[in-house]
Amino acid sequence: MGEILNILIASLLTTLSMPGYLYGGLVFFALIPLFFSLERKGPILTALSSFLYFFIFSFVNFHYLINTLTTGLPELFGRFGPTAGFFVYLLFCVLEALPFLLFGFLYGLWAERIKYRFLQPLFVASAYTLSEYLRGIGDLGFTGGRLSDALYNFTGILQLLSITGTLGLVFVIVVINYESYRLLKKSKANLLVMLSIFVIIISGDGIIERFIPKIIGDKPVVLAQTNVPQKVKYSYSSSEIVDYIKKQFSDTPEYMTIFPEAVFPGTDIRNSDVEKELLEIFSKRIIVVGFPTLDEDKAFNSAVIYSNGSFLDKYDKVKLFPFVEMLPYGSIFGSLSFLKGMYYFSPGTLKDIDIPGYGKIGFEICFESFFPNLSRKLARDVGAIVVITNDGWYNSRIPLQQHFVQSIFRAIETRRYVIQVSNTGISGVVDIFGKYTQLPYGTISRTMYISINTQETFYIKFGEYIVLVSLFIIILSGLTLKKKNTIFD
Numbered sequence: 001m002g003e004i005l006n007i008l009i010a011s012l013l014t015t016l017s018m019p020g021y022l023y024g025g026l027v028f029f030a031l032i033p034l035f036f037s038l039e040r041k042g043p044i045l046t047a048l049s050s051f052l053y054f055f056i057f058s059f060v061n062f063h064y065l066i067n068t069l070t071t072g073l074p075e076l077f078g079r080f081g082p083t084a085g086f087f088v089y090l091l092f093c094v095l096e097a098l099p100f101l102l103f104g105f106l107y108g109l110w111a112e113r114i115k116y117r118f119l120q121p122l123f124v125a126s127a128y129t130l131s132e133y134l135r136g137i138g139d140l141g142f143t144g145g146r147l148s149d150a151l152y153n154f155t156g157i158l159q160l161l162s163i164t165g166t167l168g169l170v171f172v173i174v175v176i177n178y179e180s181y182r183l184l185k186k187s188k189a190n191l192l193v194m195l196s197i198f199v200i201i202i203s204g205d206g207i208i209e210r211f212i213p214k215i216i217g218d219k220p221v222v223l224a225q226t227n228v229p230q231k232v233k234y235s236y237s238s239s240e241i242v243d244y245i246k247k248q249f250s251d252t253p254e255y256m257t258i259f260p261e262a263v264f265p266g267t268d269i270r271n272s273d274v275e276k277e278l279l280e281i282f283s284k285r286i287i288v289v290g291f292p293t294l295d296e297d298k299a300f301n302s303a304v305i306y307s308n309g310s311f312l313d314k315y316d317k318v319k320l321f322p323f324v325e326m327l328p329y330g331s332i333f334g335s336l337s338f339l340k341g342m343y344y345f346s347p348g349t350l351k352d353i354d355i356p357g358y359g360k361i362g363f364e365i366c367f368e369s370f371f372p373n374l375s376r377k378l379a380r381d382v383g384a385i386v387v388i389t390n391d392g393w394y395n396s397r398i399p400l401q402q403h404f405v406q407s408i409f410r411a412i413e414t415r416r417y418v419i420q421v422s423n424t425g426i427s428g429v430v431d432i433f434g435k436y437t438q439l440p441y442g443t444i445s446r447t448m449y450i451s452i453n454t455q456e457t458f459y460i461k462f463g464e465y466i467v468l469v470s471l472f473i474i475i476l477s478g479l480t481l482k483k484k485n486t487i488f489d
Contacts, residue, residue: 006037007049011056017150018061019405020398027150028198031177032184035124043108050104055097061145064396065089072393073324076234079338088323088339095140103131106474115480121182123477125174126470129167133467136371139328143370144402147173152405156208157201158434161412162457165372168466176201215431217449219358221419222257224249224445225427230392233423238267238274246281252445254285256358260423261290261301261365261390266342268294270304270311283309286355290365290388292343299343301325303363303388307356315363316348319371350374352381359383359452362416366390369406369420372413372464379414379460383452387418391425400425408434413459417450 013030016022034053038046069085106127114120136143148169151157160169180197183190228236228244236244241264249257269275269291278289286307293302293314300316320326323339326347352360362378366389369375378385387407391400404426407418411430418430428438429448439446 003037003049004052006033007053008056010034010037011053011060014057014147015061017147018145018398018402019149019152020396020401021061024150024153025198025202027147027173028176028201029180029194030147031174032181035178035181036185038104038107038111040112041108043105046108047101047104050100050107051097053097054100055093058093058096058145059090062089062092062399064394064399065092067395068393072230073339073341076230077341079340084338088336096135096142096145099131099134102134103127110477110481113481114477115482119473119477119480121175121178122473124178125171126473126477128174129171129466129470130474132170133167133464133470139326140322141371142367143372144367144406146170148409149402149405152408152434154205155212155434156205158408158412159208159212161409161434162415162459164466165376165413165459165464166409167464171466171470212433212435215433215435215451217417217429217431217451219450219452220253220255220447221429221450222249222252222255222445222447223419223421223427223429223439224252224257224259225421225425225439225443226260226263226423227444228392228423230390230424233262233265233392238264238269238272239277242274242277242281245278249445250281253447255447256286256355257282257288258386258388258419258421259287259289260421260425260427261303261388262292262423263289264291265390266292268292279306279309282306286312286357288363288386288388290390292345298346300348301343301345301365302348303365303386305353305355312355313353315351315353315365317345317365317368318347318350319368319374320345320347321367350377352378361386363388367403369403369410369418372410375410375414375416375418376460376463379416380456382416383454384417384419384450385410385414387420388422389420389425390423392423394425404428404436404438408436411436413457415453415455415457417453419448419450 010031010033013026017024017026017030037049066089069089070082074080111124114123146166148166180194183194288303288305290303293300302314302316304314305312322328323336324341325345327337352362355361360382362382362385364387369387375385407420407430411418412434415432421427426438428436430436432453
Protein backbone atom coordinates (compact mmCIF):
# COMPACT_ATOMS: atom_id res chain seq x y z
CA MET A 1 0.00 0.00 0.00
CA GLY A 2 2.87 2.35 0.84
CA GLU A 3 4.40 1.73 -2.58
CA ILE A 4 1.17 2.72 -4.35
CA LEU A 5 1.01 5.83 -2.18
CA ASN A 6 4.55 6.77 -3.22
CA ILE A 7 3.62 6.37 -6.89
CA LEU A 8 0.56 8.54 -6.37
CA ILE A 9 2.59 11.23 -4.56
CA ALA A 10 5.21 11.25 -7.35
CA SER A 11 2.49 11.61 -10.00
CA LEU A 12 0.81 14.47 -8.16
CA LEU A 13 4.09 16.28 -7.44
CA THR A 14 5.02 16.04 -11.11
CA THR A 15 1.61 17.43 -12.05
CA LEU A 16 1.86 20.30 -9.58
CA SER A 17 5.21 21.28 -11.09
CA MET A 18 3.73 21.63 -14.58
CA PRO A 19 2.83 25.01 -16.15
CA GLY A 20 -0.49 26.32 -14.89
CA TYR A 21 -0.45 24.39 -11.62
CA LEU A 22 1.59 25.25 -8.51
CA TYR A 23 5.38 25.68 -8.76
CA GLY A 24 7.91 24.40 -11.27
CA GLY A 25 10.64 23.88 -8.66
CA LEU A 26 8.73 20.86 -7.35
CA VAL A 27 10.06 18.92 -10.33
CA PHE A 28 13.43 18.63 -8.55
CA PHE A 29 11.73 16.47 -5.88
CA ALA A 30 8.86 14.89 -7.80
CA LEU A 31 10.52 11.57 -8.69
CA ILE A 32 11.93 10.82 -5.24
CA PRO A 33 8.80 8.95 -4.04
CA LEU A 34 8.79 6.96 -7.30
CA PHE A 35 12.35 5.77 -6.69
CA PHE A 36 11.40 4.67 -3.18
CA SER A 37 8.49 2.71 -4.64
CA LEU A 38 10.81 0.93 -7.09
CA GLU A 39 13.15 -0.43 -4.43
CA ARG A 40 13.84 -4.16 -4.28
CA LYS A 41 11.49 -5.10 -7.09
CA GLY A 42 12.09 -7.19 -10.18
CA PRO A 43 11.87 -5.65 -13.65
CA ILE A 44 8.25 -6.65 -14.22
CA LEU A 45 6.95 -4.91 -11.09
CA THR A 46 9.11 -1.84 -11.64
CA ALA A 47 7.85 -1.63 -15.23
CA LEU A 48 4.23 -1.74 -14.05
CA SER A 49 4.95 0.79 -11.30
CA SER A 50 6.54 3.23 -13.74
CA PHE A 51 3.65 2.79 -16.14
CA LEU A 52 1.20 3.54 -13.32
CA TYR A 53 3.18 6.64 -12.33
CA PHE A 54 3.01 8.14 -15.79
CA PHE A 55 -0.58 7.06 -16.38
CA ILE A 56 -1.75 8.85 -13.23
CA PHE A 57 0.37 11.88 -14.08
CA SER A 58 -1.09 12.04 -17.60
CA PHE A 59 -4.64 11.54 -16.34
CA VAL A 60 -4.36 14.42 -13.88
CA ASN A 61 -2.12 16.79 -15.84
CA PHE A 62 -4.15 16.60 -19.06
CA HIS A 63 -7.54 16.50 -17.31
CA TYR A 64 -8.72 19.46 -19.41
CA LEU A 65 -8.96 17.10 -22.40
CA ILE A 66 -11.83 15.28 -20.70
CA ASN A 67 -14.16 18.23 -21.21
CA THR A 68 -13.02 18.62 -24.83
CA LEU A 69 -13.57 14.94 -25.62
CA THR A 70 -16.80 14.45 -23.69
CA THR A 71 -18.47 17.80 -24.34
CA GLY A 72 -16.66 20.07 -26.83
CA LEU A 73 -16.15 17.73 -29.78
CA PRO A 74 -19.50 15.88 -29.37
CA GLU A 75 -21.46 19.15 -29.25
CA LEU A 76 -19.62 20.57 -32.26
CA PHE A 77 -19.58 17.54 -34.56
CA GLY A 78 -22.26 15.32 -32.98
CA ARG A 79 -20.59 12.04 -33.94
CA PHE A 80 -20.13 10.45 -30.53
CA GLY A 81 -21.20 10.72 -26.91
CA PRO A 82 -19.47 11.49 -23.61
CA THR A 83 -18.77 7.82 -22.82
CA ALA A 84 -16.85 7.31 -26.06
CA GLY A 85 -14.98 10.55 -25.45
CA PHE A 86 -13.89 9.44 -21.97
CA PHE A 87 -12.76 6.07 -23.35
CA VAL A 88 -10.58 7.92 -25.87
CA TYR A 89 -9.07 9.95 -23.03
CA LEU A 90 -8.17 6.78 -21.14
CA LEU A 91 -6.61 5.39 -24.32
CA PHE A 92 -4.58 8.60 -24.66
CA CYS A 93 -3.25 8.23 -21.09
CA VAL A 94 -2.35 4.59 -21.71
CA LEU A 95 -0.45 5.47 -24.88
CA GLU A 96 1.41 8.25 -23.06
CA ALA A 97 2.46 5.87 -20.29
CA LEU A 98 3.47 2.87 -22.42
CA PRO A 99 7.09 3.97 -23.06
CA PHE A 100 7.66 4.09 -19.31
CA LEU A 101 7.30 0.34 -19.17
CA LEU A 102 10.78 0.42 -20.71
CA PHE A 103 12.11 2.82 -18.08
CA GLY A 104 10.75 0.70 -15.24
CA PHE A 105 11.98 -2.55 -16.78
CA LEU A 106 15.52 -1.25 -17.25
CA TYR A 107 15.49 0.25 -13.77
CA GLY A 108 14.44 -3.01 -12.14
CA LEU A 109 16.84 -5.01 -14.29
CA TRP A 110 20.04 -3.05 -13.72
CA ALA A 111 19.78 0.04 -11.47
CA GLU A 112 20.81 -1.67 -8.24
CA ARG A 113 23.44 -3.88 -9.90
CA ILE A 114 25.65 -1.25 -11.53
CA LYS A 115 29.16 -1.60 -10.14
CA TYR A 116 30.34 2.00 -10.40
CA ARG A 117 28.51 4.53 -8.26
CA PHE A 118 28.96 7.44 -10.67
CA LEU A 119 27.16 5.50 -13.41
CA GLN A 120 24.00 4.86 -11.37
CA PRO A 121 22.34 8.30 -11.70
CA LEU A 122 23.49 8.56 -15.31
CA PHE A 123 21.92 5.20 -16.10
CA VAL A 124 18.62 6.09 -14.45
CA ALA A 125 18.50 9.44 -16.24
CA SER A 126 19.36 7.76 -19.54
CA ALA A 127 16.58 5.20 -19.19
CA TYR A 128 14.05 7.90 -18.38
CA THR A 129 15.25 10.15 -21.21
CA LEU A 130 15.06 7.29 -23.72
CA SER A 131 11.48 6.53 -22.65
CA GLU A 132 10.60 10.22 -22.93
CA TYR A 133 12.06 10.35 -26.42
CA LEU A 134 10.05 7.30 -27.52
CA ARG A 135 6.86 8.96 -26.25
CA GLY A 136 7.33 11.78 -28.76
CA ILE A 137 7.85 9.84 -32.00
CA GLY A 138 5.42 8.41 -34.52
CA ASP A 139 1.93 9.44 -35.56
CA LEU A 140 0.78 9.22 -31.94
CA GLY A 141 3.83 10.99 -30.54
CA PHE A 142 3.39 13.84 -28.07
CA THR A 143 5.91 15.75 -25.97
CA GLY A 144 3.61 17.64 -23.59
CA GLY A 145 4.26 16.96 -19.93
CA ARG A 146 8.03 16.58 -20.13
CA LEU A 147 9.78 17.26 -16.83
CA SER A 148 11.51 20.17 -18.55
CA ASP A 149 8.14 21.92 -19.00
CA ALA A 150 8.15 22.71 -15.29
CA LEU A 151 11.11 25.07 -15.66
CA TYR A 152 9.67 27.46 -18.27
CA ASN A 153 10.12 30.41 -15.87
CA PHE A 154 13.65 29.40 -14.81
CA THR A 155 15.20 31.48 -17.57
CA GLY A 156 18.79 31.05 -16.40
CA ILE A 157 18.65 27.25 -16.34
CA LEU A 158 16.77 27.20 -19.64
CA GLN A 159 19.80 28.57 -21.49
CA LEU A 160 21.02 24.95 -21.51
CA LEU A 161 18.38 24.26 -24.15
CA SER A 162 20.44 25.83 -26.93
CA ILE A 163 22.97 23.06 -26.28
CA THR A 164 20.98 20.10 -24.98
CA GLY A 165 17.35 20.61 -26.02
CA THR A 166 14.55 19.71 -23.62
CA LEU A 167 15.64 16.07 -23.39
CA GLY A 168 18.98 17.19 -22.00
CA LEU A 169 17.17 19.18 -19.34
CA VAL A 170 15.02 16.12 -18.55
CA PHE A 171 18.27 14.16 -18.10
CA VAL A 172 19.61 16.72 -15.61
CA ILE A 173 16.33 16.82 -13.64
CA VAL A 174 16.28 13.03 -13.27
CA VAL A 175 19.91 12.99 -12.08
CA ILE A 176 19.08 15.56 -9.38
CA ASN A 177 16.01 13.57 -8.29
CA TYR A 178 17.94 10.30 -8.13
CA GLU A 179 20.84 11.76 -6.17
CA SER A 180 18.38 13.35 -3.73
CA TYR A 181 16.71 9.95 -3.34
CA ARG A 182 20.07 8.33 -2.59
CA LEU A 183 20.82 11.01 0.01
CA LEU A 184 17.48 10.45 1.77
CA LYS A 185 17.85 6.69 1.54
CA LYS A 186 21.21 6.91 3.27
CA SER A 187 19.89 9.16 6.05
CA LYS A 188 16.85 11.31 6.61
CA ALA A 189 19.24 13.87 8.08
CA ASN A 190 20.40 14.52 4.51
CA LEU A 191 17.16 16.40 3.91
CA LEU A 192 19.02 19.61 4.76
CA VAL A 193 21.73 18.75 2.23
CA MET A 194 19.06 18.14 -0.41
CA LEU A 195 17.38 21.45 0.36
CA SER A 196 20.77 23.19 0.17
CA ILE A 197 21.28 21.78 -3.31
CA PHE A 198 17.87 23.13 -4.28
CA VAL A 199 18.77 26.60 -2.96
CA ILE A 200 22.01 26.51 -4.95
CA ILE A 201 20.08 25.61 -8.13
CA ILE A 202 17.57 28.42 -7.62
CA SER A 203 20.32 30.92 -6.79
CA GLY A 204 22.35 29.86 -9.82
CA ASP A 205 19.31 30.32 -12.04
CA GLY A 206 18.85 33.85 -10.74
CA ILE A 207 22.52 34.74 -11.19
CA ILE A 208 22.59 33.49 -14.79
CA GLU A 209 19.38 35.36 -15.57
CA ARG A 210 20.95 38.65 -14.51
CA PHE A 211 23.60 38.26 -17.21
CA ILE A 212 21.16 37.52 -20.03
CA PRO A 213 21.19 40.43 -22.51
CA LYS A 214 18.06 42.46 -23.04
CA ILE A 215 16.95 42.27 -26.65
CA ILE A 216 14.88 44.95 -28.37
CA GLY A 217 13.33 43.85 -31.63
CA ASP A 218 13.39 46.09 -34.69
CA LYS A 219 10.67 44.58 -36.89
CA PRO A 220 7.03 45.25 -35.95
CA VAL A 221 4.30 42.63 -36.15
CA VAL A 222 0.64 42.91 -35.20
CA LEU A 223 -0.73 40.01 -33.18
CA ALA A 224 -4.44 39.68 -34.00
CA GLN A 225 -6.10 37.39 -31.47
CA THR A 226 -9.65 36.92 -32.74
CA ASN A 227 -11.12 35.62 -29.45
CA VAL A 228 -14.13 33.96 -31.08
CA PRO A 229 -15.56 31.11 -28.93
CA GLN A 230 -15.54 27.72 -30.62
CA LYS A 231 -19.32 27.32 -30.80
CA VAL A 232 -19.73 30.79 -32.24
CA LYS A 233 -16.93 30.39 -34.79
CA TYR A 234 -18.36 27.21 -36.27
CA SER A 235 -21.83 28.75 -36.53
CA TYR A 236 -20.66 31.93 -38.31
CA SER A 237 -20.65 32.13 -42.09
CA SER A 238 -17.44 33.22 -43.79
CA SER A 239 -18.98 36.59 -44.65
CA GLU A 240 -19.88 37.15 -40.98
CA ILE A 241 -16.33 36.29 -39.95
CA VAL A 242 -14.79 38.73 -42.40
CA ASP A 243 -17.19 41.44 -41.18
CA TYR A 244 -16.00 40.76 -37.62
CA ILE A 245 -12.37 40.98 -38.73
CA LYS A 246 -13.00 44.29 -40.48
CA LYS A 247 -14.67 45.74 -37.40
CA GLN A 248 -11.99 44.63 -34.96
CA PHE A 249 -8.72 44.83 -36.90
CA SER A 250 -8.95 47.15 -39.90
CA ASP A 251 -7.63 50.10 -37.87
CA THR A 252 -4.55 48.29 -36.52
CA PRO A 253 -1.12 49.50 -37.73
CA GLU A 254 -0.19 48.47 -41.25
CA TYR A 255 2.56 46.04 -40.27
CA MET A 256 2.64 42.30 -40.88
CA THR A 257 -0.55 41.12 -39.17
CA ILE A 258 -0.83 37.55 -37.90
CA PHE A 259 -4.20 35.90 -37.30
CA PRO A 260 -4.75 32.50 -35.63
CA GLU A 261 -5.32 29.04 -37.04
CA ALA A 262 -8.72 28.26 -38.57
CA VAL A 263 -10.05 31.82 -38.68
CA PHE A 264 -12.39 30.43 -41.33
CA PRO A 265 -12.76 26.94 -39.80
CA GLY A 266 -14.48 24.99 -42.54
CA THR A 267 -14.08 26.98 -45.74
CA ASP A 268 -11.34 27.48 -48.30
CA ILE A 269 -11.91 31.17 -49.05
CA ARG A 270 -9.46 31.40 -51.93
CA ASN A 271 -10.88 32.85 -55.13
CA SER A 272 -14.07 33.88 -53.33
CA ASP A 273 -15.82 37.15 -52.56
CA VAL A 274 -14.78 36.69 -48.93
CA GLU A 275 -11.10 36.55 -49.91
CA LYS A 276 -11.58 39.61 -52.11
CA GLU A 277 -13.11 41.56 -49.24
CA LEU A 278 -10.39 40.43 -46.84
CA LEU A 279 -7.68 41.63 -49.23
CA GLU A 280 -9.41 44.97 -49.72
CA ILE A 281 -9.38 45.51 -45.95
CA PHE A 282 -5.66 44.73 -45.69
CA SER A 283 -4.50 45.85 -49.12
CA LYS A 284 -1.41 47.66 -47.83
CA ARG A 285 0.11 45.07 -45.57
CA ILE A 286 1.17 41.45 -45.17
CA ILE A 287 -1.33 39.21 -43.39
CA VAL A 288 -1.18 35.61 -42.20
CA VAL A 289 -4.53 33.88 -41.79
CA GLY A 290 -5.44 30.27 -41.07
CA PHE A 291 -8.06 28.25 -42.95
CA PRO A 292 -8.32 24.86 -44.68
CA THR A 293 -7.20 24.76 -48.30
CA LEU A 294 -8.50 22.20 -50.77
CA ASP A 295 -6.27 21.14 -53.66
CA GLU A 296 -7.73 18.49 -55.98
CA ASP A 297 -8.72 15.60 -53.71
CA LYS A 298 -6.65 16.70 -50.70
CA ALA A 299 -7.37 19.01 -47.79
CA PHE A 300 -4.71 20.88 -45.83
CA ASN A 301 -4.69 22.80 -42.56
CA SER A 302 -2.99 25.94 -43.83
CA ALA A 303 -1.48 29.25 -42.89
CA VAL A 304 -2.05 31.47 -45.93
CA ILE A 305 0.15 34.51 -46.46
CA TYR A 306 -0.98 37.53 -48.48
CA SER A 307 1.17 40.52 -49.36
CA ASN A 308 -0.30 43.87 -50.36
CA GLY A 309 -3.55 42.42 -51.64
CA SER A 310 -2.13 39.33 -53.40
CA PHE A 311 -1.54 35.71 -52.49
CA LEU A 312 2.12 35.16 -51.53
CA ASP A 313 2.41 31.57 -50.31
CA LYS A 314 0.98 29.08 -47.84
CA TYR A 315 2.26 26.63 -45.27
CA ASP A 316 0.40 23.34 -44.83
CA LYS A 317 0.54 21.71 -41.41
CA VAL A 318 2.99 18.81 -41.29
CA LYS A 319 2.28 17.22 -37.90
CA LEU A 320 -1.44 16.46 -37.82
CA PHE A 321 -3.46 15.89 -34.65
CA PRO A 322 -4.20 12.15 -34.31
CA PHE A 323 -7.80 11.04 -34.88
CA VAL A 324 -9.19 14.59 -35.25
CA GLU A 325 -7.08 15.71 -38.25
CA MET A 326 -5.91 12.32 -39.49
CA LEU A 327 -6.44 8.65 -38.67
CA PRO A 328 -3.21 7.06 -37.41
CA TYR A 329 -2.58 3.36 -37.99
CA GLY A 330 -5.98 2.80 -39.59
CA SER A 331 -5.78 -0.99 -39.35
CA ILE A 332 -5.56 -0.66 -35.56
CA PHE A 333 -7.59 2.46 -34.80
CA GLY A 334 -10.06 2.50 -37.67
CA SER A 335 -12.96 2.20 -35.23
CA LEU A 336 -12.06 5.65 -33.84
CA SER A 337 -12.74 7.47 -37.10
CA PHE A 338 -15.81 9.06 -35.44
CA LEU A 339 -13.39 11.56 -33.84
CA LYS A 340 -12.83 13.20 -37.23
CA GLY A 341 -13.16 16.99 -37.28
CA MET A 342 -14.17 19.00 -40.33
CA TYR A 343 -11.68 17.17 -42.59
CA TYR A 344 -9.02 14.50 -42.56
CA PHE A 345 -6.04 16.56 -43.68
CA SER A 346 -3.04 15.54 -45.72
CA PRO A 347 0.37 16.45 -44.27
CA GLY A 348 2.24 19.31 -45.88
CA THR A 349 5.97 19.96 -46.12
CA LEU A 350 8.19 22.08 -43.88
CA LYS A 351 9.15 25.20 -45.77
CA ASP A 352 10.50 28.69 -45.29
CA ILE A 353 8.56 31.60 -46.74
CA ASP A 354 10.32 34.78 -47.81
CA ILE A 355 8.30 37.65 -46.33
CA PRO A 356 9.03 41.10 -47.80
CA GLY A 357 10.79 43.20 -45.20
CA TYR A 358 11.23 40.27 -42.80
CA GLY A 359 13.25 37.68 -44.68
CA LYS A 360 12.67 33.96 -44.42
CA ILE A 361 10.08 33.04 -41.77
CA GLY A 362 9.06 29.55 -40.64
CA PHE A 363 5.48 28.65 -39.74
CA GLU A 364 3.93 26.09 -37.42
CA ILE A 365 0.28 25.36 -36.74
CA CYS A 366 -1.30 24.38 -33.41
CA PHE A 367 0.46 21.63 -31.48
CA GLU A 368 3.41 21.49 -33.91
CA SER A 369 5.19 23.79 -31.47
CA PHE A 370 5.35 20.85 -29.04
CA PHE A 371 7.83 19.06 -31.33
CA PRO A 372 11.38 20.42 -31.03
CA ASN A 373 12.63 18.69 -34.16
CA LEU A 374 10.21 20.62 -36.39
CA SER A 375 11.45 23.97 -35.10
CA ARG A 376 15.04 22.77 -35.32
CA LYS A 377 14.65 21.87 -39.01
CA LEU A 378 12.91 25.17 -39.73
CA ALA A 379 15.58 27.18 -37.90
CA ARG A 380 18.28 26.02 -40.31
CA ASP A 381 16.72 28.22 -43.00
CA VAL A 382 14.67 30.89 -41.23
CA GLY A 383 15.29 33.88 -38.99
CA ALA A 384 12.08 33.70 -36.92
CA ILE A 385 9.19 31.30 -36.33
CA VAL A 386 5.44 32.02 -36.29
CA VAL A 387 3.00 29.69 -34.52
CA ILE A 388 -0.70 30.09 -35.22
CA THR A 389 -3.17 28.07 -33.18
CA ASN A 390 -6.80 27.70 -32.19
CA ASP A 391 -6.96 26.98 -28.45
CA GLY A 392 -10.67 27.66 -28.22
CA TRP A 393 -11.35 24.06 -27.21
CA TYR A 394 -10.45 24.65 -23.57
CA ASN A 395 -12.27 26.26 -20.67
CA SER A 396 -9.20 26.04 -18.43
CA ARG A 397 -6.14 28.31 -18.57
CA ILE A 398 -3.82 25.36 -17.81
CA PRO A 399 -3.68 23.99 -21.39
CA LEU A 400 -3.27 27.51 -22.74
CA GLN A 401 -0.22 28.03 -20.52
CA GLN A 402 1.18 24.58 -21.32
CA HIS A 403 0.90 25.34 -25.02
CA PHE A 404 2.45 28.80 -24.88
CA VAL A 405 5.50 27.68 -22.91
CA GLN A 406 6.48 25.46 -25.85
CA SER A 407 7.28 28.66 -27.74
CA ILE A 408 9.68 29.59 -24.93
CA PHE A 409 11.57 26.31 -25.31
CA ARG A 410 11.64 26.51 -29.11
CA ALA A 411 12.95 30.09 -28.97
CA ILE A 412 15.89 29.21 -26.71
CA GLU A 413 16.73 25.95 -28.50
CA THR A 414 16.99 27.72 -31.84
CA ARG A 415 17.79 31.30 -30.73
CA ARG A 416 14.93 32.46 -32.92
CA TYR A 417 12.15 34.83 -32.01
CA VAL A 418 8.91 32.88 -31.77
CA ILE A 419 5.55 34.58 -32.26
CA GLN A 420 2.44 32.71 -31.14
CA VAL A 421 -1.03 33.94 -32.09
CA SER A 422 -3.99 32.05 -30.69
CA ASN A 423 -7.76 32.23 -30.84
CA THR A 424 -9.03 32.59 -27.22
CA GLY A 425 -5.66 31.32 -25.99
CA ILE A 426 -2.40 33.05 -25.13
CA SER A 427 -0.66 35.14 -27.77
CA GLY A 428 2.74 36.69 -27.40
CA VAL A 429 6.34 37.04 -28.52
CA VAL A 430 9.36 35.20 -27.11
CA ASP A 431 12.87 36.51 -27.68
CA ILE A 432 15.94 34.37 -28.35
CA PHE A 433 16.70 33.99 -24.62
CA GLY A 434 13.18 32.93 -23.65
CA LYS A 435 11.93 36.23 -22.26
CA TYR A 436 8.36 36.68 -23.34
CA THR A 437 5.65 39.30 -23.65
CA GLN A 438 2.03 38.18 -23.74
CA LEU A 439 -1.08 40.01 -24.84
CA PRO A 440 -2.84 41.15 -21.67
CA TYR A 441 -6.02 39.26 -20.90
CA GLY A 442 -8.92 40.66 -22.90
CA THR A 443 -6.67 42.35 -25.49
CA ILE A 444 -7.28 41.27 -29.07
CA SER A 445 -4.42 43.02 -30.85
CA ARG A 446 -1.09 44.63 -30.16
CA THR A 447 2.04 45.61 -32.05
CA MET A 448 5.15 43.81 -30.86
CA TYR A 449 8.70 43.75 -32.17
CA ILE A 450 10.94 40.90 -33.26
CA SER A 451 14.47 40.54 -34.63
CA ILE A 452 15.82 38.16 -37.23
CA ASN A 453 18.65 35.79 -36.26
CA THR A 454 20.27 33.19 -38.50
CA GLN A 455 23.11 31.88 -36.32
CA GLU A 456 22.89 28.15 -35.60
CA THR A 457 22.93 26.82 -32.05
CA PHE A 458 24.59 23.58 -31.00
CA TYR A 459 21.12 22.07 -30.75
CA ILE A 460 20.21 23.10 -34.31
CA LYS A 461 23.37 21.44 -35.59
CA PHE A 462 23.20 18.19 -33.61
CA GLY A 463 19.58 17.78 -32.52
CA GLU A 464 18.63 15.04 -30.04
CA TYR A 465 22.17 13.72 -29.65
CA ILE A 466 21.32 13.21 -25.96
CA VAL A 467 19.38 10.10 -27.02
CA LEU A 468 22.57 8.56 -28.43
CA VAL A 469 24.44 9.56 -25.27
CA SER A 470 21.72 7.88 -23.21
CA LEU A 471 21.93 4.69 -25.26
CA PHE A 472 25.70 4.64 -24.82
CA ILE A 473 25.38 5.08 -21.04
CA ILE A 474 22.76 2.30 -20.84
CA ILE A 475 25.02 -0.09 -22.76
CA LEU A 476 28.07 0.91 -20.71
CA SER A 477 26.10 0.39 -17.51
CA GLY A 478 25.04 -3.06 -18.69
CA LEU A 479 28.69 -3.99 -19.15
CA THR A 480 29.52 -3.08 -15.54
CA LEU A 481 26.85 -5.14 -13.76
CA LYS A 482 27.43 -7.16 -10.67
CA LYS A 483 26.71 -10.83 -11.35
CA LYS A 484 23.21 -12.15 -10.78
CA ASN A 485 21.66 -15.55 -11.35
CA THR A 486 18.49 -14.51 -13.24
CA ILE A 487 16.82 -11.27 -14.21
CA PHE A 488 13.95 -12.07 -11.86
CA ASP A 489 16.01 -12.63 -8.69
